Amino acid sequence: xxxxLTPSRLTMRNxxxxxxxxxxxxxxxxxxxxxxxxxxxxxxxxxxxxxxxxLSGALRPDAGEMxxxxxxxxxxxxxxxxxxxxxMIYQELTLAPHLTxxxxxxxxxxxxxxxxxxxxxxxxRVRAALDExxxxxxxxxxxxxxxxxxxxxxxEVARALMTDARIIVMDEPTSSLTGEDTAHLFALIRRLxxxxxxxxxxxxxxxxxxxxADRFTVLRDGxxxxxxRVADTPLRRIIELMVGRDLAEMFPRVPHExxxxxLELHGLSGxxxxxxVDLALRRGEILGLSGLIGSGRTELLRAVFGLDPVRAGRxxxxxxxxxxxxxxxxxxxxxxxxxxxxxxxxxxxxxxALPMSVADNxxxxxxxxxxxxxxxxxxxxxxxxxxxxxxxxxxxxxPRQATWDLSxxxxxxxxxxxxxxxxxxxxxxxxxxxxxxxxAKVEIFRLMGELAARGKAILFVSSYLPELLGVxxxxxxxxxxxxxxxxSTDSWTEPDIMAAATGGTA
Amino acid sequence: MSLSPAxxxxxxxxxxxxxxxxxxxxxxxxxxxxxxxxxxSQIKTGLDEHRFLIERAERRATAGLDPEPVxxxxxxxxxxxNRFLTVNTFRATxxxxxxxxxxxxxxxxxxxxxGIDLSVxxxxxxxxxxxxxxxxxxxxxxTAVTAGLLVGGLCGLANALMITRLKVVPFIATLGMWGxxxxxxxxxxxxxxIDAPAAWLGTHVLVREPQPAWLLVSPGVWAMLxxxxxxxxxxxxxxxxxxxxxxxxxxxTARLCGIRVERTKLCLYALAxxxxxxxxxxxFCRLTVGDPTTAMGAELDVIAxxxxxGGSLSGGEGSVFGSLIGALIMAFLRVGCDHVGVPSWVQEMxxxxxxxxxxxxxxxxxxxxSG
Numbered sequence: 001x002x003x004x005l006t007p008s009r010l011t012m013r014n015x016x017x018x019x020x021x022x023x024x025x026x027x028x029x030x031x032x033x034x035x036x037x038x039x040x041x042x043x044x045x046x047x048x049x050x051x052x053x054x055l056s057g058a059l060r061p062d063a064g065e066m067x068x069x070x071x072x073x074x075x076x077x078x079x080x081x082x083x084x085x086x087x088m089i090y091q092e093l094t095l096a097p098h099l100t101x102x103x104x105x106x107x108x109x110x111x112x113x114x115x116x117x118x119x120x121x122x123x124x125r126v127r128a129a130l131d132e133x134x135x136x137x138x139x140x141x142x143x144x145x146x147x148x149x150x151x152x153x154x155x156e157v158a159r160a161l162m163t164d165a166r167i168i169v170m171d172e173p174t175s176s177l178t179g180e181d182t183a184h185l186f187a188l189i190r191r192l193x194x195x196x197x198x199x200x201x202x203x204x205x206x207x208x209x210x211x212x213a214d215r216f217t218v219l220r221d222g223x224x225x226x227x228x229r230v231a232d233t234p235l236r237r238i239i240e241l242m243v244g245r246d247l248a249e250m251f252p253r254v255p256h257e258x259x260x261x262x263l264e265l266h267g268l269s270g271x272x273x274x275x276x277v278d279l280a281l282r283r284g285e286i287l288g289l290s291g292l293i294g295s296g297r298t299e300l301l302r303a304v305f306g307l308d309p310v311r312a313g314r315x316x317x318x319x320x321x322x323x324x325x326x327x328x329x330x331x332x333x334x335x336x337x338x339x340x341x342x343x344x345x346x347x348x349x350x351x352x353a354l355p356m357s358v359a360d361n362x363x364x365x366x367x368x369x370x371x372x373x374x375x376x377x378x379x380x381x382x383x384x385x386x387x388x389x390x391x392x393x394x395x396x397x398x399p400r401q402a403t404w405d406l407s408x409x410x411x412x413x414x415x416x417x418x419x420x421x422x423x424x425x426x427x428x429x430x431x432x433x434x435x436x437x438x439x440a441k442v443e444i445f446r447l448m449g450e451l452a453a454r455g456k457a458i459l460f461v462s463s464y465l466p467e468l469l470g471v472x473x474x475x476x477x478x479x480x481x482x483x484x485x486x487x488s489t490d491s492w493t494e495p496d497i498m499a500a501a502t503g504g505t506a
Numbered sequence: 507m508s509l510s511p512a513x514x515x516x517x518x519x520x521x522x523x524x525x526x527x528x529x530x531x532x533x534x535x536x537x538x539x540x541x542x543x544x545x546x547s548q549i550k551t552g553l554d555e556h557r558f559l560i561e562r563a564e565r566r567a568t569a570g571l572d573p574e575p576v577x578x579x580x581x582x583x584x585x586x587x588n589r590f591l592t593v594n595t596f597r598a599t600x601x602x603x604x605x606x607x608x609x610x611x612x613x614x615x616x617x618x619x620x621g622i623d624l625s626v627x628x629x630x631x632x633x634x635x636x637x638x639x640x641x642x643x644x645x646x647x648x649t650a651v652t653a654g655l656l657v658g659g660l661c662g663l664a665n666a667l668m669i670t671r672l673k674v675v676p677f678i679a680t681l682g683m684w685g686x687x688x689x690x691x692x693x694x695x696x697x698x699x700i701d702a703p704a705a706w707l708g709t710h711v712l713v714r715e716p717q718p719a720w721l722l723v724s725p726g727v728w729a730m731l732x733x734x735x736x737x738x739x740x741x742x743x744x745x746x747x748x749x750x751x752x753x754x755x756x757x758x759t760a761r762l763c764g765i766r767v768e769r770t771k772l773c774l775y776a777l778a779x780x781x782x783x784x785x786x787x788x789x790f791c792r793l794t795v796g797d798p799t800t801a802m803g804a805e806l807d808v809i810a811x812x813x814x815x816g817g818s819l820s821g822g823e824g825s826v827f828g829s830l831i832g833a834l835i836m837a838f839l840r841v842g843c844d845h846v847g848v849p850s851w852v853q854e855m856x857x858x859x860x861x862x863x864x865x866x867x868x869x870x871x872x873x874x875x876s877g
Contacts, residue, residue, distance in 0.1 A: 079764025094762050096755030098822030099748075107752055108763030112745045159763075 007070060009034045009198045010055075010167055015064030017050055017222075024050040025061070026222040032167065037189055037199045039213035039230065041206070043242055043437035047222040048202050052169050055200075056088045057081035069166070079108060087160030089170045095144045095152055102126045102140035105159045129158040133188065149293070150181030157188060168192065169200045172435065174208060178293045178463070179498060186212050206235055206438075207466065218242055243439045250442060251470030254449030258473060259283035260318070262457045263340070263426045265304065267313035273299040273481035276313065281426065281457045286448055288472030288489070289461045291501045296481035297461045298345055301428045304459075305342045306331045317426065341365070341424030343415045345431040345461070351415050352403050359385035359399035362417045369421070388417035392447065409440025416447065427451065430461045445471050465494045477501050532815050532831040535864065539835060540591070543842030547590035550846050552583025590845050594714065599834070599841045600727045601712045601792065605630060606804060607730045607833040609785035610811040611737045612662075612778030614829045617812050618741070619774055620754040620821025621669070621676040625683035626782050627804035629661045631797070632691040633786025638796025639694055641702035651707070654790070655783040661687055662779015663772065670768040684805070691798035700796035707787075708794040726788055730830075733781065738826040740777075750774055754821030810857075811836060814864040835860070 010032040017025040025047050032038045042048050053059040055066075057075030066073040068084065075081035078088075095104045105126050111118040126140050135154055144152055153173060160168045170189075174182045189199050189212055201213055209216060210230055217227040218241040226241045239250070263281040268274060273296030281287050291297045302308040304315055317338045332342075344351035352361050362385040363370050370381040385399035392413045396406055403414055412432055419427050429448075433441045448458055448471060462468050468475055469489060476486035477500040485500045556579050563573040577585075589595075609626050616623050633654040640650035661683055668679035710717060712726040721728065741747035749770045752760040761767050789800055813819065814835055815828025836857060843853040 077764065078762060082764055088762070090762075094756070094759040096752045096759050096822070098755040099751055103748060103751070107748070107760070108765050110745045110748060115744045115746060117743055117745060117748065 007034075008032060008067075009069060010073075011065075011067040012051075012055070013065045015051065015054060015066070016062045017054060017059060018062050024222055025054070025064075027224070028064070028219065028222070029224045030217055032198050032200060033215075034166075034198055035193045035196045036214045037193060037201055037212050039209040039216035040200055040202045040219065041209065041216055041238060041242055042219035043439055046219040046242075046437075048219055049171070050222075051219065052088065052171060052200070052202070055081070055167075055169065056086055082109070082163050085164060085166035087163060087165035087168045089153070089156045089160065089168060089173055095155060097145035098143060100141050100143050101130075101138055101147070101155055101158075104144050104155055105129060105140075105162055107159070109163060125162060126158070129161045130154075132161055133158055134191075148181075150177055150184060153177065153181070153185065154188075157192075165197060167198045167200060169202070171202045173201075174203065174205065180292070180502070182208070205464065206238055209238075210235065239438060242437075250438075250445075251467075252442065252446045252449060253471075254446065254453050256284045256286075256449060256452035256473075258285040259455060262318045263304070263459075264316040264318075265313065266316070268300070268303055268310060268315060269312040270296075270299050270303040270308050271311055274303060274478070274483070275481040277478075277483045279476065279483060279486065281459055283425070283455045283457050284452050285474065286452050286458045286460055286472045287486075288468035288475040289459060289478065290463075290465065290468055290475055290497050291478035293463065295478040295501065297478050298430055299481070300478065300483075301342060301430050301459065301461060304335075305340060305428055306333075306335045307342075339423065339425035340428065341419035341422050341426070342428040343412070343419065343430060343432050345434065347408070347411055347415065347434075352411060354404035354411075355402060357400050358389065358394070358396055358403055358406070358414055361403050361414050362388055362399070362421050365418055366422045384421060385417075388420055391420075392417055393443065407436075407440075409436035409443075412436050412440065412444065413447075416444070420451075425456055427456055427458045428461075429458060431463065432460070433462065433464070433467060441467075465497055468497070469494065531868065532828050532835065532864070535814075536831050536835050536838065539838050539842065543838065543845060544588060544591040546842070546846045548586060548588050549583055551586045551589060552579065555586060556582050590842065595841065595845070597714055597723055597727075599837050600723055601714075602841065603833050603837040604712060604726045604730050605785045605789045605792070605801070606807050606811060606836070607830055608733055608788060609782050609804065609808045610815075610829040610833050611730075611733050611826060612781030613808045613812050614815075614817060614824045614826055615737065615741065615750055615774055616676075616778050617809070617817045617819060618754045618821065618824040619750045619771065620757070620819075621771075621775075622680065622809070622819065623662075623665065623775075623778060623782075624677065624680040624805050625661060625665065625687055626785075626808050627801040627806075628684045628687035628691065629658055629779065629782045630786040630789050630801040630804055631799065632661065632687045632694075633658045633783040634790035634793070634800060635691045635695045635700060635796040635798050637707075637787050637790045638700040638702040641704065641707075642700055647705045647707050651787050654787040655780050658783015658786060659776050659780040662775040662777070662782065665779070666772045666775035669775070670771050688798070695796055695798040697798070699798075702794075702796060704791070704794040707791045711791040712788065726791060729784070729788075733784070734826050734830050737781075741826065746770065746773060751822060754823075756822075807836060808833075810861045814861060816868060832864075835864075 008031045010030065012028060012030040015025050015028045016023070028047065028051055030051070040048055040051070050059065054061045057078045057080050073084065075084060075086070096107065099107070102123060106122050111122050123140060127136070130136055130138050130140070133154055138147070138151060138154065144155055147155065157168070173185060177185065189201070192199060201209065203209055213230045215227065215229050216233070216238065218225050218238065220242065260283055261280045262283050265277050265279040267276045267278060269276055275296070277300055289297050289300070299308060303310055317335070317340055348354060353364065359381050363381050367376060370384050371377050382399045388394070389396055389399060394410050394413045394417065396410065403411060406414065416432065433444055448460065452458055460468070460472060469492065472489050474486060474488050475492050475497065477484050477497055479501050556576070559576045563576055567573045609630065613623055613626065636657045637650045637654035640653045641647065665680050665683050668674045668682065669676050710725060713724050716722065716724050741750065749760065749765050752763070752765060753767055753770060757767060790796060793800065811832035812824060812829045814832030815825055815830070817824035817829065839857050839860060840853060843856065848856070
């Protein structure tokens with residue numbers, strides 16, 4: 001890589017980290033200039049997290065050299081790194097929900113005399129940090145669990161500013177944000193840059209990288225494989241660097257024809273959301289569901305699947321045999337029978353039983369297919385799971401492996417495999433591509449296309465518009481619990497969808 | 507693109523009265539229980555008197571004497587002196603609360619940190635046995651008390667070491683200590699009660715009538731209140747307290763922010779252990795013998811007190827004064843049931859129901875507000 005003309009803020013050279021026999025980092029180079037936003041890109045497992053753990057002092061590198069503003073940098077622990085000016089903002093928000101804004105911002109760096117907190121000077125510093133973020137409206141005494149996700153992220157940034165951070169690392173900061181909050185975050189990053197703070201930005205969203213980053217570095221298999229100025233590099237080139245192969249297409253299209261209606265919603269209303277939603281989903285169709293976070297997309301899916309009570313309206317599911325099943329007091333159990341399946345947006349909390357094996361997770365909703373009279377035939381269970389592991393190319397040591405050992409993308413495939421094993425005709429997929437790498441995303445998209453071609457109906461929720469536009473036949477937009485528009489993908493553009501989602505009009 | 511400063515993302519600030527209300531909930535429950543038992547006790551004594559008078563009138567009638575007039579029931583109930591709402595009942599109940607209340611102070615800290623301590627009852631027994639043993643060996647009372655506290659602290663420290671070094675979850679680690687401490691107490695006491703010269707520990711600490719009358723309640727009760735204020739201050743005004751809340755709220759975050767989680771837990775469990783040790787000393791003061799089988803199942807009373815007072819077993823929440831009121835609620839339930847003559851099996855069912863009810867009500871109230 002070319003050395004920049006300005007003296008660099010952070011230099012990492014030949015960083016190596018071993019975990020037992022596996023080489024997690026195998027000679028990583030990273031150069032970050034003062035006041036720049038530097039994107040760190042790579043598939044899951046490429047070593048980004050390990051590298052950032054080395055940077056933040058959570059891990060000690062086995063070899064290599066690190067310099068911060070020209071001085072050797074060897075953090076002993078996270079606190080040391082924090083005090084040297086490295087601040088981390090993680091993918092999952094790392095706030096203590098019960099503590100107030102002030103308590104969170106000063107956590108670990110409280111000012112105290114003889115163990116007794118010095119509240120007044122701390123309050124002043126917290127206020128100053130919030131002012132610097134142009135958010136004096138965030139009250140220091142509010143418990144953070146009462147804040148919106150976007151505001152919580154601001155609290156994390158305030159925490160970084162408290163230690164006079166010279167480098168702020170943001171790990172997938174937008175994965176839990178709405179478009180609006182993302183815009184705020186980008187404005188904030190630009191402001192941080194003008195203050196001379198360097199931002200290392202880790203993201204799977206390459207469009208975001210294009211928008212916010214000045215330069216980028218790509219990691220693959222624990223090594224730096226490329227980098228450069230974002231403005232000079234085509235998106236395609238970055239993707240190819242990441243996956244190390246030519247991407248035929250980001251959104252592979254498998255031809256499929258919509259058939260008869262299998263799922264019909266009439267004026268469906270839940271306890272709070274959704275509000276009177278009418279929708280018809282056809283066999284062999286991929287219907288995208290867009291909207292801001294909190295617009296009721298997830299609630300709609302939950303109501304259809306019987307996870308949330310239905311207050312009004314009807315859900316009609318046409319089964320293979322042809323008899324429609326209609327009721328308002330359904331349960332997930334009642335939905336599974338006519339062939340409705342759901343992949344939850346909360347993979348860790350709800351979607352998968354992570355400590356259980358891949359085989360258990362794949363067969364969990366239809367254990368009767370691999371046993372008799374309440375007894376499981378473990379061999380048959382493994383065989384059944386193995387079939388899906390091979391079919392979906394799930395990278396695992398075998399069906400007996402615990403699910404939490406798998407990468408995010410492979411976990412998601414396990415969740416989809418459960419629907420396939422259940423032989424669902426209607427697939428409700430809530431953010432199935434969240435937090436998984438590009439390669440895995442492409443595979444999920446191809447799978448969705450293949451399923452549609454086999455006559456499955458897919459309702460696909462996503463916050464990522466290019467994805468919706470790339471794979472869906474039709475796109476419906478929700479706003480404040482109502483379905484405001486639903487039409488063919490050809491007639492939508494990204495700004496259209498945003499307008500419909502934010503304004504409530506199409 | 508820039509942020510307008512006027513934008514509201516700050517969430518709403520809970521007013522001060524809201525925080526008071528949080529405390530008021532359990533307090534209201536306590537008041538209801540006291541008043542309820544006061545009324546019940548009044549009615550019961552009145553009815554007893556009524557039955558007694560009727561029986562006497564009948565006896566006189568059969569003996570051929572003039573039956574004296576029996577006043578109306580209501581009149582009788584009204585005329586009775588209330589035997590429940592007396593200073594003595596309150597003092598006695600407060601004295602009964604002391605052991606559980608003091609142990610609940612330690613438990614509050616532990617539960618806030620998302621931990622649990624099942625060894626409390628056993629450690630209370632051990633500490634009271636050790637205190638008695640020291641006194642019998644001729645040590646001065648103050649030294650014996652110190653030994654009792656020390657033993658409690660050591661048990662807490664052992665719990666913390668099992669949790670932080672052996673990586674055993676608190677439930678299991680303290681379940682182990684539950685057995686170890688109880689066994690040790692029986693061993694030291696040779697499986698029987700230790701009679702010891704209690705000196706002022708027996709005559710001054712947990713007495714009905716406090717020696718200088720201006721104390722109003724016994725020194726033991728004052729010790730409980732003093733400890734409560736101290737623990738409250740630690741939780742609110744020190745880094746240790748803040749770190750305890752942070753660990754209970756989100757341990758990963760706490761670690762990430764450079765908090766030395768292991769060391770904090772060590773301090774926390776040791777402090778809580780000292781509290782339990784003090785509870786054991788108080789138990790000795792009440793019994794004036796070292797009984798290795800005392801306080802069986804006390805840990806559940808203590809946990810119940812904390813939970814009734816608003817503590818959450820998933821951590822991050824809990825209040826010192828709430829726990830204190832929780833302990834008082836349970837003590838008043840017991841004393842009140844005794845007064846009214848409720849059989850003990852009903853008593854136990856009532857207490858069980860109250861625990862569930864308290865937590866359910868708390869949950870409901872929270873949901874109402876957030877929804």
